[in-house]
Amino acid sequence: MTTAPISPAEFAALGRLDLIARLVVEGFLVGLHRSPFHGFSSEFAEYRACFPGEPVTHVDWRVYAKSDRLYRKVFSEETNLRATLLVDCSASMGYGSDPARPTKLAYARLLAASLARLLLRQNDAVGLELFDSRRLGSVPARAVRRQLFEILKHLDDLPAGRATALGPVLHEVAERLPRRGLVVLISDLMDSPAEVADGLRHFRHRGHEVIVIQVLDPRELDLDFRGEARFRDLERPDRTLRLEPAHARAAYRERFEAWRGEVRGACRRERIDLVEATTDTPFDRALLAYLSKRRRLA
């Protein structure tokens, strides 16, 4: 019997960020039993009894030959990866078309918490940078157990966002990161693709591996609104636009897809992994992207 993954909306309804992060990560790892990701550590830590149903990959056959008992090896890894989570807190991230779904920012917050937990579970050092048009707060990367609570605390106190200016703030963050590592950018990328590409290139230039998780709302993709409406820009509330969405839908989709294509192209050129997610996409997809990248790094 298979069960559908828990949706972001259902997770968001739980409220507690630490609980959500744990549930997301545990559920995700349980789902990986049959996947090629088994862990990345190489240093032996201890023997542990092997129970029926567990994979036989790490069974120590020598011990079995001597004792006629099944034991498996448990490894612990030295920390060799510094990951930094960059969470966009601009006003545009506060958009949510449906009250039943999380806003883009809420989605980014849950995703960042889950990634942090997963990273720490792998004994990687993880840090956090919050920004809109400037840096709003940061947590330096560490691999200690308390680090998760520091990160969750910052994510809980997310400040009110302003307009997006990804280019400058990415440059600023890139300059501040002391060692090469993994950078995970969670944003809607609502800025000029050239500016974004320029910022991301800076990370690459400094030797970072980059994963970009672009979070969008489904309505941003299809402009599925009925009847004439006055649209108000979340980043610049003084700007409004009166429009019949039905009349503009086709052209809007075409333009929006072109923009996404530019973003994809920029990421491809910089060999950056781009994960396109909407606020109804299960978190697994983003976590898988991280694991895949981590495996390559390992």
Next chain:
Amino acid sequence: MPLSFLNPGLLFGAAAAAVPLLLHLLQRRRVREIAFSDLRFLEEVKARRSRALGVRRWLLLLLRMLAILLVVAAAAGPRLGGRDGAAPAPAALLVVLDTSASMRTEQDRGTRFDAALAAAADAVATLPAGAVVQVVLAGPRPRAVFNGWTGAGAGAAAALRAVTPTDGAGDAAAALAEAAAWVAEAPQRPVSLLLISDLQACAWDDAALADAARALAAAGGARLSLLAVGEPRVAGGVALVRTPLRALRAGEAVQVEADVRVGHPGQVWRLELDGRLVAEAASAASPGETDRLVFAFAAPAAGLHRGLVATAADRFPVDDARPFLLEVRDRLEVLIVHGADAGAAGRGGWRYWANALAPGGAAGGADELHHVRDRGVADVADGDLAAADAVLLVDPGPLGRRLQAAVVERLERDGGVALFAGDPADAGELGRTLLPALGLAAPTAYRVHGTAGAQRAVVTAPQHPLFDGLPADALATLTRAQWRRYHALPDSGCEVLLATSGGDPLLALASRARGRLLVAPFSTLDDATDLARNPMFPPLARRLAAFLAGGGRFAADEAGAAPAVALPDAAGAGAEGGGDALAGPALLYRARPGAPAEVLPARFGWRGGRGFVAGEPASRQGFYTFVAGGDTLGEAVLTMPAAEGEAALLTAAEAAARLAAAGLPGAGILAAAPDGRIAAAAAGRDLAPWLLGLAVLVLLAETRLSRRAA
């Protein structure tokens, strides 16, 4: 070509064109606000499409407003080439004016006819100089008001105002056929034909309309316009009065039935005879429904009585009193025609009938109801049949051409004949001559049953006047009679009153116009049936004679027909002649008691050895009395057609559709309007269908454009 409107007041409805604009503005004001993440893409799209979208939006708005304006303009009755034009219009105007009884219905402002007359007079009076006019009155007999096409003006309008409605039925097809004859004679063209009517549904016969349409087309055609002046009204009245179908004797119980239309709950109807209230009845039916009332009373003294079923007058007074005539007889003249007595078997059964009708002998006693005369087939003289109230042909054998023609004529007029023919030798002759002449089939077989297989009778129509009122034991007694020999009659559409238990008719009634023929395919001799020995035979014989003698002679004709009566036999028995050969200036008929004295010429003549008088066609209902030399010769009654009281009216659109289906498309629909606009409108070309069609096209374009915009 100037444009005019029949109902310019409706043009104020053009303000409705502002509705889409107001909706548009309101929609702009009520537009909802949506917070969106980033407007940059929407701004780019809008910048690209804003001009096209703006133009399209205003175009849509304009199309919607244009559609409303077109519909409003169509409703206002647009006419191209109306009265204000440089060209005189119309050159010839033919007004068909409905004068049927229903036009006398009172509406909010006078009667329907008042409104129609005002419109017609207005149309005639305002025709331009040089135009000609004719008016056809569409009553029961369409006729023209003027002897020929006449110049329009005050004189014509004054002549028109003297027209009064009739009590008769309307007939749109007949009126249009008459109009077609006048269109053919129009001295100038184009001819505008204006039909002014309440458009009562019963006056519109589609088949006849098609003929009229062809006649109108053959006459050169005319521009047809309709002006409806009727508003539906529910009014109470009497639709039909049924008097007994048998001859009545003084003092016997009589039931008169009346079909009434109920105008208000608990409406009361009264029956009067000779101005005296005889009975009353109330209906429990709801307003608008029809009900059948029964008035029961004792027959008055012998003579012809004027009856009236009436109720309180209402908006449609014509049908509130319906006249009828009731005849009470002191003696019935019965003629028995039979075959030769001696020799051939089966002859002589006629005596049973003679004795049953007049036990006191052929001459009858002083108080005998029936005076029976018997004649051999060869001895029947001219006038014998005409002088008899009832004729019984009992085993007559071959009738001969002359007698057969007299029988057929009697049946076609209003008389009653009973034929008892059970002799197998006569069947072939009757099957070849009399029965086919009456539209009946010849006997197919001769059934002979032994004593054990004798057939008993079954009364198949116990409600018929022959059996009506007989107690059950009397009917049971009658059915004990046995039949051993009779002809088998095929089904000829007759009403079977008495049949054998095997289903063969023993007494069949064939109605022919007002005449009634009773056919009994058996002999009354002992070897054929023991009916003559049945205790119910004498009463049956008397009922049969009363049925043959009663009813038809004084049935009412409808207004518009020529009243006529047959004279009592004493007035002209034995006289010869035919047709209208005799006409006397002293012969007059005075129409309608209670109305102003009106003396009209009448014709006197002979038909089938019997005198008759007839007047000119009369358009009002009532009693018509024929007087000659100070003596009253007879009385007739005319009534309003029952359908004229119905409230069902066509709308002008329905009437136009019926005309179009009949072959007269494009009839314009006018609305009553003052100051001579009708004549002008009748002359102009109706633009309403074009405007409506254009409105449809505009709406289609709007739909297509809005879909493309979406």
